[in-house]
């Protein structure tokens with residue numbers, strides 16, 4: 001494994017559902033300690049891409065690298081073993097159980113007599129919620145939680161295995177302004193703990209509030225992946241609406257986007273070390 005390699009690299013990833021090409025030769029890297037937002041219209045391929053990262057579906061072609069090493073991610077369990085955890089939109093909770101029991105749903109801790117160890121689960125749940133600064137009591141019934149608090153529990157669940165990469169599918173959709181602010185603060189906190197986060201998001205203010213880079217997808221292609229600090233709402237909207245990257249990017253964006261692919265390939269082969277903050281483009285068309 002190469003410490004300087006990106007956390008994950010997706011190279012030439014394609015997949016088709018029947019006659020529908022959902023992803024077409026997508027090249028995308030996820031840096032260490034990076035928040036990457038994926039934006040795009042309905043059907044652009046965002047969820048499919050994230051499902052491939054999470055082991056839910058498998059690409060028809062292309063290669064995945066994890067910390068510089070080629071991997072396949074055939075199952076969610078394989079993803080978890082690598083250090084990848086995901087929150088998808090439909091989360092199953094048991095409303096009759098408390099927060100701690102829901103956090104450990106399907107992964108219950110047991111004592112030496114193989115009985116469920118509620119005390120240990122509550123202790124760990126408290127630690128995780130505290131690490132997020134979430135104001136939720138572990139003994140609270142799930143049914144008493146707001147939508148935002150349920151989303152918090154979903155995110156807390158991902159932290160059980162101490163993952164390096166957390167995948168969030170529209171984590172702020174349907175949330176109030178305050179709830180959204182809370183979820184965004186958790187994303188920042190996870191990054192500050194050294195994790196990387198990939199989030200699919202339709203809301204550009206949320207994207208600009210937390211993302212280090214923004215990957216724009218359209219019709220199964222990655223149009224561009226831009227440093228948030230060097231781009232604007234106008235550029236992202238223009239890319240989303242189908243304009244050519246060359247037409248809408250400013251000089252700095254161009255510089256980011258043109259960082260040469262050879263360096264990236266050399267880094268993958270271990271022959272050159274890319275600094276972590278160096279943009280890893282061309283992650284585009």
Ligand SMILES: Nc1ncnc2c1ncn2[C@@H]1O[C@H](COP(=O)(O)OP(=O)(O)OP(=O)(O)O)[C@@H](O)[C@H]1O
Pocket residue numbers: 017018020021022040041042043044045046047048049
């Ligand atoms: N299981 C599937 N079977 C058939 N077609 C699928 C399947 N999953 C996705 N697709 C198709 O693949 C394309 C990409 O879908 P995907 O869900 O990845 O897009 P998306 O960008 O996440 O869209 P949305 O924002 O609406 O969730 C779409 O045309 C979609 O209809």
